[in-house]
Amino acid sequence: MSADASTRGAAATRRAGGWAVWLGALAVLFGTWQAALSLGLLSPMLLPPASAVLATAWDLVRRPDFLGDVGVTLAEVAVAFLVAVPLGIALGVAISESDYWSRVLRPIVFLVFSIPKTIFLPMFILAFGITFAQKVGFGVFSTVFIVLISTFSALESVKGDHVRVARAYGATRRQIALRVYLPSMAPVLLEAVRLAMIFNVTGILLAEMYAARAGLGQAVATWGQNYMLRELLAGILLIAAAAILFTEAVRWLEARCEHWRT
Amino acid sequence: MAGKATPLPEAPSPGAGAPGPSLRALPSRNGSIRVTGLEHTYAAAGRVTKALEDIRLDIAPGRFVVIVGPSGCGKSSLLMMLAGLVAPTAGRIVCGGRALTAPDPDLVGVVFQEASLYPWLTAQENVEFPLSLRRVPRAERTQRARDKLALVGLAGFEDRYPHELSGGMKQRVSIARGLVQNPPVLLLDEPFAALDEQTRISMGDELLRIWEQTGKTVVFVTHSLTEAAYLADQIVVMSARPGRIVDRVEVDLPRPRTYAMMGTPRFAELRQRIWEQIRSQADG
Ligand SMILES: Nc1ncnc2c1ncn2[C@@H]1O[C@H](COP(=O)(O)OP(=O)(O)O)[C@@H](O)[C@H]1O
Ligand SMILES: [Mg+2]
Numbered sequence: 001m002s003a004d005a006s007t008r009g010a011a012a013t014r015r016a017g018g019w020a021v022w023l024g025a026l027a028v029l030f031g032t033w034q035a036a037l038s039l040g041l042l043s044p045m046l047l048p049p050a051s052a053v054l055a056t057a058w059d060l061v062r063r064p065d066f067l068g069d070v071g072v073t074l075a076e077v078a079v080a081f082l083v084a085v086p087l088g089i090a091l092g093v094a095i096s097e098s099d100y101w102s103r104v105l106r107p108i109v110f111l112v113f114s115i116p117k118t119i120f121l122p123m124f125i126l127a128f129g130i131t132f133a134q135k136v137g138f139g140v141f142s143t144v145f146i147v148l149i150s151t152f153s154a155l156e157s158v159k160g161d162h163v164r165v166a167r168a169y170g171a172t173r174r175q176i177a178l179r180v181y182l183p184s185m186a187p188v189l190l191e192a193v194r195l196a197m198i199f200n201v202t203g204i205l206l207a208e209m210y211a212a213r214a215g216l217g218q219a220v221a222t223w224g225q226n227y228m229l230r231e232l233l234a235g236i237l238l239i240a241a242a243a244i245l246f247t248e249a250v251r252w253l254e255a256r257c258e259h260w261r262t
Numbered sequence: 263m264a265g266k267a268t269p270l271p272e273a274p275s276p277g278a279g280a281p282g283p284s285l286r287a288l289p290s291r292n293g294s295i296r297v298t299g300l301e302h303t304y305a306a307a308g309r310v311t312k313a314l315e316d317i318r319l320d321i322a323p324g325r326f327v328v329i330v331g332p333s334g335c336g337k338s339s340l341l342m343m344l345a346g347l348v349a350p351t352a353g354r355i356v357c358g359g360r361a362l363t364a365p366d367p368d369l370v371g372v373v374f375q376e377a378s379l380y381p382w383l384t385a386q387e388n389v390e391f392p393l394s395l396r397r398v399p400r401a402e403r404t405q406r407a408r409d410k411l412a413l414v415g416l417a418g419f420e421d422r423y424p425h426e427l428s429g430g431m432k433q434r435v436s437i438a439r440g441l442v443q444n445p446p447v448l449l450l451d452e453p454f455a456a457l458d459e460q461t462r463i464s465m466g467d468e469l470l471r472i473w474e475q476t477g478k479t480v481v482f483v484t485h486s487l488t489e490a491a492y493l494a495d496q497i498v499v500m501s502a503r504p505g506r507i508v509d510r511v512e513v514d515l516p517r518p519r520t521y522a523m524m525g526t527p528r529f530a531e532l533r534q535r536i537w538e539q540i541r542s543q544a545d546g
Contacts, residue, residue, distance in 0.1 A: 161378040168345050168365045168372045169392035169443075179395075183382045259425040260381045 048230050057234035066219065073216040076132060076204050077197075080139025085196055087140070088147025089189065095148075096155050106152065113145040117203060121210055135207045135215070142203030143196045150192030154185035187257050194250040201243060291358035291369060293446030293479030295321040295344065300353030302339055312504035313339045317353065319498065319507075323446065326473055326480045328494035330487060332540060336505025337483040341451045344481060345372050358446060367392055371440030373450040379424040379432055379439075385411060386420035389438045410438035413472060430461040437472065448478045452485065463521065466493055470519060491532045492519055499539045509539040 033050045036042045060066045095105045121138060128134035158181055166180045208217025216239060223232040300317035303310060313336040321327050329337050342348040343355060346365040355362040358369050379388045389407035398406075411420055414434040424432055433453050440448050450469075454462045466489060473480050484490055490497045491513060499509040513532060515523055523529055 159377070161374045162380060164342070164347060165372065165374065165378050165439075166391075166395070167347055168367065168370070169395055170365055170367045171395050175395055179391075180380075183380070186382075257382065259423060 046229070048233065053230055053233045053237065056230040057237055060231065060234050060238065069214055069216050069219045072132075072214040073204065073208065076135040076139060076208075076215065077201055080136045080143065080204060081197060081200050083136070084140040084143035084200060085147055085193060088144045088192075088196070089151050091144070092148045092151025093155065096152060109145060109148050109152075113149055117142045118206060121207060124207070125211060130211045130213065135204050135212070138207045139200045139204040143200040146199050147192050147196050150188060150195065151185075154188035154192070155181075157188050158184040183260065187254060187260050190250055190254045190257070194247055194254070197246055197250075198243070205239070291360070291446060293323040294356075294358060295319060295447065295479065295481070296356040297344075298354050298356075300340075300343065300355065301351050302336070302343065302348070303351045304339075314350075315504040315506050317505075317507060321479060321481065321496075323479050324477050326470075326482065326493060326495045327498060328482045328484060328490040328496070329498045329500060330484055330490040330536060330540075331500030331505065332502050333485055335500045335502040337485075337500060338451050340505070341372075341449050341481065341483050344447075345370055345449055367396075367443050367445065369445050370447045370449060371443065371445040373433070373436045373440045373448065373453045375452050375455055377424075377432070377456075379435055381424050384421050384423055385416060385427065385435045385438075388424070388435055389442050391439065392443050406442055407438070410442045411435070413441070413475070414438045415468065428461075429457050430465050433457070433465060434468065437469065441472070441476065441478075446479060448473075448480050450480070450482045452483055454489070455484070455486075462489070463492075467519075469493070470517075474518070487533045487536050488524065490536065491515075491529055492524065497532075497536060499536050501540065509536070511535060 030050050033047070037044060037047060037049055095101050095109075117138075120141065124134050124138045124141070128137055162180050162184060163176060166176050171179070204215075205217035205220075208215035209221040210217075212218040216235065220232060220235045220239075223229075223235060297317055297319040300314060300319075301312075302314040303312050305311075317340060319327075329340065331337055339348065343350050344357070344362070346362050349363070357366075362369070379385075380391065383391065386404070386407050389410055390403045393403045393406065408417075408420065411417060414437050416431060416434050416438065419427065419431065422431075424435070427435065436453065437448075437450075440450075453469075454465050457465060469480075469482075470493060482493060494511075494513045497509075497511040497513060498507055499511065500506065501508045511532060515526075515528060515532075
């Protein structure tokens, strides 16, 4: 029982530590920002005061045109994510099912993974035009390989004895898939989800910055070109906050099944 | 804590006292095992390994048989075949009077080496796992798993996850899982190999107690000569490459076995005999 209490205590300490780190990071960020300005290290022309940027951020989140851009980007990100993750997992499992296709396709997947996906962006524009489908397509393309590779390692993390036990107790193929493979793979797949979202958002923002009529990436690019630093920095802060929130939520789930990795 | 559990539905003859429509008990089936002319060859990545050759076993119901041999001699392969998990290349396994061709959880329970518990399930859920695969009603499932956890001395630990249990406790849970369908045969593959020596000896005592209480046929694989001599009615000694049975030793030490017996001349003699069999095979 005392072991329980100490584990719980340690977890609480870790959580408190987590918050302290967060607050510390924010303090350092804004502290350095203001210090750089008051010491004259950076001109306010290049770096507006944090207070002004935060005020602009607050304005932005109430502006319909900005919210429209957010909506477009969120839709692209969500569709690409919902296509890329199941597709990557399904392909990864399908390839691993067959020894032959594993030998043929795995090296190819790893090779393609190492190519920077950005250089394919012009081809997506040629193929799809400057459209929603092009953004989603490029998002999926940017994401699917990391999901595939994570699925390979998730499958490798399944323990032979765990499968053997289930078979010995008469489990059907379906039961083995759902009750042994899925939970065994969950920790690695959650990590994949986290990485997938980073690759996905990066791809889609890039596609929007490169050529788009709407979306956050397009807005950020326009602000940059027009020297609208407050909006630019406010946009960066908002995107960073959203990305960090998503990542931390998934990491929280990951932490909950950390002890599954034995 | 154990006092709270209801009396165990165990009976010396398997199936006899076990009620419940979902148990699908087959009263006529006993825990006898007969293996004839068993052979197994692995063919992987172009290499052919003859793992087992000419294996013959005749195990009467309720016996405690220990298979001992050097690492790589095919002990695990043999056990997997007895569990119906691997089809032999040649030969025949008859278990409980019927040819064994696929896993049959009503007949055979298995306990593997360390860490074969599902880390995402509690002790209770791990023990319930075989029942949940067959849609045994929840109440019955809970009760039977609780009873088995109590049998292995883990009443009160139902809600612990494997990572919250010691190595010995984890193997107790594995044994409870192996017994939960009340099969007449229990197969164990080096279940205590990862435990420290004290835990290993007390787990051996636990297993003997459970065996005496339940009357299962036990086939226990180990590479420890001491463990073999301490636990067994009969020791089957195997040699490596290809795995063959080189000796069968009847252990005439009285039961219940005690730690003190390990110091007796008879115990030393038994160990000596097994060791010489294994060594002569390794040299030749
Ligand atoms: N799946 C497999 N594929 C190919 N060879 C195997 C496989 N499993 C076991 N072997 C080989 O069969 C022999 C017996 O293995 P095993 O039954 O695990 O022995 P033990 O349990 O006595 O250590 C070893 O030489 C091993 O390398
Ligand atoms: Mg083995």
